[in-house]
Amino acid sequence: EEENDVNYNMDNAQIQTTYDNNEQYYKDMSWNQMSVTTEILPQAASGISKVNPSMGDVATKAREIVSDASKVEGTDYDAISVGYWQPDAGNLANGGGWASVNGLFSWMTYPHNLAVLRHEVGHNFGHPHHKKDVYEYRNSRPNLQESDGYDGFDMMSGGNGYDISHFAAASKWFFNWIPDSSIIHMQLEGATDNCPTCLSSGTFTLFSFDDKDVVPTPDKKMGIHIPISAAGNTLYSYWLSYRGAGVDGKAAHGLSVHVSWLSLGGTFGAIYDSLRYDAFGDTKDT
Numbered sequence: 001e002e003e004n005d006v007n008y009n010m011d012n013a014q015i016q017t018t019y020d021n022n023e024q025y026y027k028d029m030s031w032n033q034m035s036v037t038t039e040i041l042p043q044a045a046s047g048i049s050k051v052n053p054s055m056g057d058v059a060t061k062a063r064e065i066v067s068d069a070s071k072v073e074g075t076d077y078d079a080i081s082v083g084y085w086q087p088d089a090g091n092l093a094n095g096g097g098w099a100s101v102n103g104l105f106s107w108m109t110y111p112h113n114l115a116v117l118r119h120e121v122g123h124n125f126g127h128p129h130h131k132k133d134v135y136e137y138r139n140s141r142p143n144l145q146e147s148d149g150y151d152g153f154d155m156m157s158g159g160n161g162y163d164i165s166h167f168a169a170a171s172k173w174f175f176n177w178i179p180d181s182s183i184i185h186m187q188l189e190g191a192t193d194n195c196p197t198c199l200s201s202g203t204f205t206l207f208s209f210d211d212k213d214v215v216p217t218p219d220k221k222m223g224i225h226i227p228i229s230a231a232g233n234t235l236y237s238y239w240l241s242y243r244g245a246g247v248d249g250k251a252a253h254g255l256s257v258h259v260s261w262l263s264l265g266g267t268f269g270a271i272y273d274s275l276r277y278d279a280f281g282d283t284k285d286t
Contacts, residue, residue, distance in 0.1 A: 008085060010043050010110050015083055018112040025118050028212040029166045030177040036121060039077070041069055052089040055098050058082055059105045079104040079124060083112060099123035102266035115160050122156050126271045127171065130157035132279075151276035152247070153256065164246035166210040169223035170239045170260045171272045178209060182216035184224045195227065206255070208244030233264040239274070247280075254281010 097108035150158025155165035190200035
């Protein structure tokens, strides 16, 4: 009976405003190099019970609805996002959203809000939840719980409550929002055939990588990349960066240090993940 209940009507204007704000957020984060535009289709009944819906069933039905609207993936759209009234159980029972990492589907409770939307789109762009000093393999050990959790450094690591909470510098570099000319590459041996631009030492000034008004240039370095090793399609590195504008200024007084890895492949080119050594420049154990 809920299909005909006006209390379940969704306000497209509210949804559109949230997506417009998300588009502006990604433009600011990428210095106008990334535009996440949206077309909102009319509300449709899925026929899937809200008792305990699965993400897979909702994604399949969403693709059917989009196809019935004569939309072709890769021509008319790149990805699908579904707004859904909060179900009784399952992934969205507590609100919020779910999304495929390095994929093309996201699923969010209605009404929408920017914090959830930008975070779920971040999953689509290849970001899982980034942690502190947590090594996931340890969770398989008996009686050992996950330690410390998120580092609060960005919108993918528990820092989603701030107005500005951009992807890490390493991620922006991968997407070429920060060009290679604005990154300092370093290794102990200096320049080699594998890293001809690597330095062995130096004194540098890093500019804030999360300030939309400070555009990266060869004279404005925004990160120090120290490659560790490559295994298969994954590059492991240390990254030093300066987050001067976001997270309400909590990281503006110090250098941020992470170990990061990029696993190449998939829809958006890679999955980016990291562990923090010092997210805000003042961590006692760094």
